[in-house]
Amino acid sequence: MKRSFPYILILVLIFPGLACKAITGLPRETPTAAAIQEPTQVLQPPTSVPEAPTETAVPEITAVPTEAQTPPPEEPTLVPLVPTATLGLVSASVIDSVVLAAGTAGGDRHPVNPTTAFSPNAVIHAVVHLKDAPAGTELTAVWYVVDAGGAASPNTEIDTTSATSDGTRYVDFTLAPKAPWPAGSYKVVISLNGSQYQTLEYTVQ
Secondary structure, eight states, rough: TTHHHHHHHHHHHOOOOHHHHHHHHSSSOOOOOOTTTTOOOOOOOOOOOOOOOOOOOOOOOOOOSSOOOOOOOOOOOOOOOOOOOOOOOSTTEEEEEEEEEEEEEETEEEEEEESEEOTTTOEEEEEEEEEEEEEEEEEEEEEEEEOOTTTTOOTTEEEEEEEEEEEEEEEEEOOOSSSSSOOOEEEEEEETTTEEEEEEEEEEE
16 A cells, blocks of 8 residues: 555546546546536615715805995075065066055055955055156056855956056055945956066955
8 A cells, every 4th residue: 555655646646537536436527617607696786876965055245335425415406485476577676565455545645444354335445655666667456356156257357457657656546346346255466567466365245
């Protein structure tokens, strides 16, 4: 047996198949390609998809002017003062006053008992006082019934009187009734040189 060991080793090295059969009595099996099986587990791609990075909203920046512009101040609106009397285009300096009165007195016919309320049978006086009026100054008085109920239509003209004068004096315009005046409201319009100067209102009671 000791002598045969070297021969067996040589057979194992040169003829491994024969050596296996000589030692074990079984032929050496060579694995076939079918015996070599690939791993059955298939690598699957990861199911989880990495989340997209969340975009952080950038706040909007509102531009702020470095210097506030102050609007120019508005120019004040001039409101003309409206006199109570209606003035014409001519100078009113020649008329000093206009009054309604129940009568006049003296040679200059200055007004007596100034009033704006008259009786139905009263003679109504509208007295204009001129001051340094030039020659040819023309005055006109137009009388109206404003509202007398059913006795007359509203704003009906009653009478018109004109006078030319100069200097400093009273000019007396009178309105005498032909019949008792109906109760109501009336007015007289004084004009200077063709331009309306002043309106005076009165009542009959």
